[in-house]
Amino acid sequence: xxxxxxxxxxxxxxxxxxxxxxxxxxxxxxxxxxxxxxxxxxxxxxxxx
Numbered sequence: 928x929x930x931x932x933x934x935x936x937x938x939x940x941x942x943x944x945x946x947x948x949x950x951x952x953x954x955x956x957x958x959x960x961x962x963x964x965x966x967x968x969x970x971x972x973x974x975x976x
Contacts, residue, residue, distance in 0.1 A: 934972035936963045944972060 928951060934944040944961055956974040963970045 932957075933975045934959060934961060935975040936966065936970050936972055938970045939963060939965045941965045942975065946974075 928949055929947045930950050931945060931947045933942045934946055934957075935942045941963060943963055946957065946959075948957060958971055958973050960969050961972045962968070963972070
């Protein structure tokens with residue numbers, strides 16, 4: 928039931944991380960603050976299919 932997706936940086940648009948979640952318990956899009964290697968700082972990353 929888990930689905931994999933990419934996390935995309937909201938500042939530069941680079942796809943840096945692969946993540947997974949359970950669609951039944953968390954149907955909304957995920958947002959995490961992660962380190963972006965292109966921006967060289969922690970930025971908000973949003974879910975992209």
